[in-house]
Amino acid sequence: MTKPSLKFTRRTVQIGVAAAFVAIPILNRWRIDKVYGNFLSFSAAGVPLADPLAALQVTVTGWVWPRDLWIGAAIALVLALGLGAVFCSWVCPFGLLSEWMFELGQRVLPQKYEGWKTRSNGFPLKAGIFSLGLLAVVFFFGSPVLSHLSMPGWYSRIFQMWFLQQHVSLAIGLILLVLLAEFLARNRFWCRYICPQAFLLTVAKLADPYRLQVGFHQEKCTCHKGYDPCQEACSLALNPKTLANIWETECNNCGDCVVVCKKMGQALTLGFGAAAVRSRMMEKEGNKSQASPMSGEMDRGSKALQKEK
């Protein structure tokens, strides 16, 4: 039996999570309530999980440190610290819908790939929305209203409303509207430019240089210049070949580029600390057998490190 591809595994996890958040309110209805909550805050057999932004909002509005909420938020942040923003690509049900919308769009109304018009970096805009939103929460609303921008939150709340009180939430329309806009714009704009929930995960991930990330082994790359199947495969339109620069903040380790590259030169890998760590190790040990195939990457890694500093 062949090993299932990374993308197959990821899709299975995503669909499983999306289905779980439909099933949970149904189970609660039958009084099976060891697992409850939504994407803002969740509890599985006593283990809390929470949206870090929800915890931060409660803390800044009431200046309180609710224990369970912060434990849950810390778990989410530590996950991002080690594995990058895998929540966005492996867990988030809106991410799944958004990716499907992108794939559907490419199939129904294909936009011809011409090295993707380079899109501006979404992180500063997201940071702006995050800080303005937080200021509005503190000085204007006085309650955690930024949670209304959480699309996975709405996804789970729709089913809570539906199964617990037979109420069809208008948030269905909101999600469909965003998906339609993404279908037309074909840039997954919500995930890249708006979602303030992902901001804290990105900050956590950037704090750890040894996190899981995509590495690029330049000398293995067999694609000629201007031909980037890896970037074509990336639903966020990032270029994995230049991931050492600013694009990396937006990469959420979905691994789609690695899957495509597997059939080509296998120049892309998903590994811990990818470029930076390995180059540093090689500098120390001077391992010749490893140094030669990775020399290109070594340069990239050390350059990236210098930039970060």
Next chain:
Amino acid sequence: MFRIRFLRPPGAGAEKDFLARCIQCGQCAQVCPYDSIVLGTGFSLTRSGTPLIYPRSVPCYLCMRCPEVCPSEALRPVPMQDVKMGKADLDRSLCFVYAEDVICRVCFELCPLKGRAVIHTSGIYPVITEHCVGCGVCEYVCPKRCITTIPAWFTT
């Protein structure tokens, strides 16, 4: 149906504090064994998704499960006699006992704080005391619909 008179679940503090802390995760509604708690709907940015109790539909039986699961301390665990959801108000002009000389003990018998929140004066006349926490059970069970629970957020 939009109903304006709602109670907050037990363990909630002042309305402003409650709204500052509630993150609308709905865990209280999911564990409520009586389905007393419903999540607010509508377009209010601060109030939609927050837990509400409509005592005429399903009152709170003070099982005190929801404060235990609340992750953000919007609902805090307190003993059931210290809950401050509101206060029941009995309209004597409608009550069986006061107005029609019919013996009725329903509110007294079914009060979760039996013998404290509702007492009988002269053996039969129900009186709501200051120990009432406003769970809404008496309002729900009253055959004459003569009890109204005034929410705590309304009076303070």
